[in-house]
Amino acid sequence: MNQQSDNTYHSWLPFYTLLKKEIRRFLRVASQTLVTPVITASLYLFIFGATLGERISVLEGFSYAQFVIPGLILMGIINNSFANVASSLFMSRYLGSIVDLLVTPVTPTQFIMAYTLAAMLRGLAVGLVVWLISCLFATLPWAHPFAAIALACLASFLFAQFGIIAAVYADNFDTLSMYTNFIILPLIYLGGVFYPISILPPLWAKLSHLNPLFYLIDGFRYAILGVGDLSFVVSFCTVTAMALGLFAWAAILIARSYRLRN
Numbered sequence: 001m002n003q004q005s006d007n008t009y010h011s012w013l014p015f016y017t018l019l020k021k022e023i024r025r026f027l028r029v030a031s032q033t034l035v036t037p038v039i040t041a042s043l044y045l046f047i048f049g050a051t052l053g054e055r056i057s058v059l060e061g062f063s064y065a066q067f068v069i070p071g072l073i074l075m076g077i078i079n080n081s082f083a084n085v086a087s088s089l090f091m092s093r094y095l096g097s098i099v100d101l102l103v104t105p106v107t108p109t110q111f112i113m114a115y116t117l118a119a120m121l122r123g124l125a126v127g128l129v130v131w132l133i134s135c136l137f138a139t140l141p142w143a144h145p146f147a148a149i150a151l152a153c154l155a156s157f158l159f160a161q162f163g164i165i166a167a168v169y170a171d172n173f174d175t176l177s178m179y180t181n182f183i184i185l186p187l188i189y190l191g192g193v194f195y196p197i198s199i200l201p202p203l204w205a206k207l208s209h210l211n212p213l214f215y216l217i218d219g220f221r222y223a224i225l226g227v228g229d230l231s232f233v234v235s236f237c238t239v240t241a242m243a244l245g246l247f248a249w250a251a252i253l254i255a256r257s258y259r260l261r262n
Contacts, residue, residue, distance in 0.1 A: 015110035018101070022118030026084055033084065033122060034129075041076050041130040045069070045137050048194075058196055062225060065138035069131075070221040071193030074155060076130045078213075081123030081156040082184060085115050085163030090176050093167065098260050108255040112164065112247070119160035120153065127152060143226030147236070151220050154239055158216075159184075161246035168253050168260065187213040192221075197229050215239055 026033040048068045056064040092098040106114075134140070142148065162179075170176040191213035197205050208214050219235025222228030228235070254260070 011105075012110070014104050014106035015114050018106060018111070018114035019117055022084075022088060022115060023121060025088060026118070026122050033080070034126060037076055037080055037126050038129050038133070041072055041126075042133050044072050045130075045134055048072075058199060059225070059227060062227070063138055065134075066140060066225065067196070067221070068194055069134045069138060069140060070224045071188075071217050072134070073127045073130050074152070074217055074220050075188055075193060077123040077127040077152055077156050078159050078184065078188065078216075079123075079180070080126045081119045082159040082163040082166070082180065084119040084122045085160050086167045086170075086176055086179065088118075089115060089164060089167035090170050090173075093260060102257060102260060108251055111254050112161075112250055115164060116157060116160040119163060120156040123156040123159070124152060127156075140224050141226060142224055144223040144232070147232060148220060148223035151216070151223055151236060151239065154236075154243055155216050155220070158239065158243040158246060161243065161250045164250040165246065165253065168250075168258060187211055188217070190214075191217045192229070193217055212238075212242055 045065075048065060057067075058064060059067045089098075092101065101111075131140075166176060166179040170179070190208065191211050192208065197208045197214065197218070200208065215230065215235040215238040218228045218230050219232055219239060222230075222232045222235065252258075
């Protein structure tokens with residue numbers, strides 16, 4: 001039994017080592033990885049909470065601050081989960097240090113999960129702090145707290161996979177930043193963070209259903225406020241399907257070491 005336990009421990013030692021390395025990496029520059037996104041989210045909260053929160057209402061029974069806070073929490077989770085993996089993995093490729101990692105006895109699954117868990121830790125930590133700060137501006141009902149936590153974890157997992165894929169395909173830092181500036185941020189802003197899809201003209205409302213982040217944002221808001229444009233089951237199943245699809249894509253790339261040895 002002891003021999004079997006030792007073998008199991010040694011087989012997972014590269015995973016623990018890589019996970020610890022990734023966590024220490026973003027903690028060493030916490031002012032950039034944790035403090036800066038919280039300050040950015042705090043500015044959004046001040047603008048929409050202190051100045052507009054009680055003056056505008058886009059959802060009956062809720063202030064504008066209550067409406068927008070779930071989206072801001074999710075935005076912090078998404079951006080930081082993606083950035084943590086994308087920047088770290090691309091930097092390893094850029095510097096060539098990824099080759100040292102590939103010769104270690106770490107399996108593709110362990111490789112992906114180490115990067116993913118570190119990214120989720122950073123993303124969820126930022127989301128938690130944003131929520132704590134938001135308590136100064138509005139009180140959230142948390143209609144379905146466990147559903148909200150599950151969807152937050154799923155969102156973090158999903159964008160960690162997207163970060164792996166982006167880091168593999170990116171040719172330079174400009175290309176990497178394009179994923180954030182031209183894909184993630186537009187999809188977030190057009191996904192209903194600052195307005196409900198139901199108030200849009202019929203054509204634009206239908207087009208919004210093509211935005212994958214609409215399901216994520218609407219489902220998270222439903223879990224917190226108890227009100228959404230779609231049922232939570234539809235949103236959760238759609239997000240789960242996207243997460244599994246990106247995980248399979250990332251797993252194939254890592255298993256084949258696609259562009260990692262270049």
